[in-house]
Amino acid sequence: xxxxxxxxxxxxxxxxxxxxxxxxxxxxxxxxxxxxxxxxxxxxxxxxxxxxxxxxxxxxxxxxxxxxxxxxxxxxxxxxxxxxxxx
Amino acid sequence: xxxxxxxxxxxxxxxxxxxxxxxxxxxxxxxxxxxxxxxxxxxxxxxxxxxxxxxxxxxxxxxxxxxxxxxxxxxxxxxxxxx
Amino acid sequence: xxxxxxxxxxxxxxxxxxxxxxxxxxxxxxxxxxxxxxxxxxxxxxxxxxxxxxxxxxxxxxxxxxxxxxxxxxxxxxxxxxxxxxxxxxxxxxxxxxxxxxxxxxxxxxxxxxxxxxxxxxxxxxxxxxxxxxxxxxxxxxxxxxxxxxxxxxxxxxxxxxxxxxxxxxxxxxxxxxxxxxxxxxxxxxxxxxxxxxxxxxxxxxxxxxxxxxxxxxxxxxxxxx
Numbered sequence: 001x002x003x004x005x006x007x008x009x010x011x012x013x014x015x016x017x018x019x020x021x022x023x024x025x026x027x028x029x030x031x032x033x034x035x036x037x038x039x040x041x042x043x044x045x046x047x048x049x050x051x052x053x054x055x056x057x058x059x060x061x062x063x064x065x066x067x068x069x070x071x072x073x074x075x076x077x078x079x080x081x082x083x084x085x086x087x
Numbered sequence: 088x089x090x091x092x093x094x095x096x097x098x099x100x101x102x103x104x105x106x107x108x109x110x111x112x113x114x115x116x117x118x119x120x121x122x123x124x125x126x127x128x129x130x131x132x133x134x135x136x137x138x139x140x141x142x143x144x145x146x147x148x149x150x151x152x153x154x155x156x157x158x159x160x161x162x163x164x165x166x167x168x169x170x
Numbered sequence: 171x172x173x174x175x176x177x178x179x180x181x182x183x184x185x186x187x188x189x190x191x192x193x194x195x196x197x198x199x200x201x202x203x204x205x206x207x208x209x210x211x212x213x214x215x216x217x218x219x220x221x222x223x224x225x226x227x228x229x230x231x232x233x234x235x236x237x238x239x240x241x242x243x244x245x246x247x248x249x250x251x252x253x254x255x256x257x258x259x260x261x262x263x264x265x266x267x268x269x270x271x272x273x274x275x276x277x278x279x280x281x282x283x284x285x286x287x288x289x290x291x292x293x294x295x296x297x298x299x300x301x302x303x304x305x306x307x308x309x310x311x312x313x314x315x316x317x318x319x320x321x322x323x324x325x326x327x328x329x330x331x332x333x334x335x336x337x338x339x340x341x342x343x344x345x346x347x348x349x350x351x352x353x354x355x356x357x358x359x360x361x362x363x364x365x366x367x368x369x370x371x372x373x374x375x376x377x378x379x380x381x382x383x384x385x386x387x388x389x390x391x392x393x394x395x396x
Contacts, residue, residue, distance in 0.1 A: 018266040018282045018321070020166045024130060024143040026151050026258075030323060030349045032131065032143060037167075044170045054168040061167075063281050064266045065349070067325055103232035110240050152258065 019061040030065060035085070037062040038074060042087040172306070172336070172363055180337040183362055183383075184355050186257060187339035193249050200246060263321035263353055267312070271324070271331030271344040271366070274373035278312050286396050292376045305375065306363045311382040315389035316356040323349045332367035333379060341367055356383045 025033040041058035048055060062071065077083040091097040092104040126132060130143035130151055139145075147167075172180060182188040268279040280286040293307040314320055324333045326344040334341045335354075342352045356362075364379040384392070 018263055020262050021260050022166065023148070023150070023260075024146050026146070026260075027131070028351050029131070030351045031347070034349055036141075036143075040167065040170075048170055052170075054170065057166075057168050063285075065323065067268050067270055067323075067349075068279055068281065068285065068287065069270070069327060101227070101229065103227075103229040103236070106233060106236045106240070110236070152255070 017060075019064040034062055034066040034070070038066060038071070039085050039087060042078070046087060172303070182337065182339070183357050183360075184338040184340075185357070186253075186355070187337065189253050189256065190339045193253055196249060197246055200242060204242070261319045261353060264318040265315070266321045266323065267314070268323045268325070269312075269333045269344065269379075271326040271328075271333065271370070271377075273328050273371050274366075274377045276331075276333070276366075276377060276379060278310075280393070283393065284396065286393070290379070292378055303363065306365070306378045306380070308378055308380045311361070311380040313382050313384060313389060313392050314356060315386045316359050316383045318355065318386065320354050320356075322352050322354060324352065325349050329370045330368045331370050331377070333364070334367040335362050335364040335379060335381060337362050340364075343368055356381075359383050359385060 019033075019037075022033055024036075037058045041055055041062060044052065044055035044058060074083060078087070092101050098104060126134075128151070130146050133140055133142050179187075179191055179194065182191055265280075266282055268281065270277045270279070275289055275291045277287065277289045288310045290308045290310045290312070292305065293302065293309055295304055298304060298307060322333070322340075322342065324342040324344040325348060326346045328346060330346070331344045332341060333344055338354050338356065340352055340354055342350050344350065360383055362381040362383065364381075366374055366377045366379070368374075370377075
């Protein structure tokens with residue numbers, strides 16, 4: 001029925017991509033996806049250094065998923081050394 | 088006399104109560120099973136501080152939901168790179 | 171299309187809403203049948219002169235009127251669960267937008283490529299033009315491409331709000347500190363209206379949502395020009 005319409009893939013247009021579906025976070029609450037990607041990006045940078053390309057996957061994900069207000073607040077906390085997560 | 092239908096002998100006399108027990112029984116068992124599944128298998132629940140604090144990582148290649156209309160889960164794996 | 175004194179559901183603008191309307195009609199049919207049957211039984215029982223002083227248990231009828239409601243409920247539950255899981259279909263969306271509720275306006279962020287942020291306030295009644303809808307128009311509409319899967323993340327920066335578009339069957343609460351995900355797939359180009367659906371203070375009725383759905387080319391042009 002209309003299931004076919006919903007499952008059909010959209011026409012790929014240019015290189016417009018966004019955070020893909022992550023099976024670790026299948027439910028409606030995507031807060032952890034946003035926060036985990038942010039943590040993963042900073043941990044990845046800490047472990048592999050700033051020029052390691054695959055770390056940018058996490059950066060793209062958290063830029064797409066997290067409200068800018070949250071990102072600014074966390075980055076401010078990171079700079080001030082008051083960020084509560086384990087990076 | 089005690090309520091009829093609560094013992095096997097009185098139940099045989101009032102056979103119409105059997106579907107009632109079946110329906111209520113299925114409902115109670117189903118509810119209990121679902122709640123236990125949520126408590127123990129949900130990707131967002133961690134019970135004690137010593138255990139795994141990121142239970143969602145367990146689902147990076149498994150399906151949590153009961154039913155998924157498209158079969159994507161078979162070739163599933165979390166797209167995040169490992170480092 | 172929202173019009174005043176509208177009693178029915180709005181025309182569907184997404185495949186999910188089409189399914190919801192079918193389910194609504196199916197369940198309404200079952201409800202009508204039950205109501206008519208019960209009314210008929212009540213009428214015939216009230217307006218007859220049959221008397222039976224020894225009417226007591228009857229196993230057959232008890233069996234029937236336990237099994238039949240269970241079957242009826244099954245007929246309602248199975249399509250309902252089907253739609254529930256259909257809504258959670260895994261789809262890799264093409265676009266992610268964020269809707270953040272404030273008191274008393276919405277702000278939207280398109281962060282996939284260039285970071286576009288905009289705020290959407292209701293147009294006050296004295297600045298409406300001819301043909302505009304009172305209490306429904308906004309200054310900046312959300313522009314979205316049609317026929318592509320879009321992920322929307324709703325949150326709030328102060329109190330709980332709810333982002334709603336009835337013609338797409340979407341109602342997502344925005345809670346502070348939490349990101350709720352929904353997805354949509356718009357069938358037709360055009361305008362879709364909705365209003366904040368969770369009491370959030372004095373101007374709760376005055377923070378509407380308007381989606382302007384355009385073709386993919388127009389959307390990419392708009393993205394690149396911002």
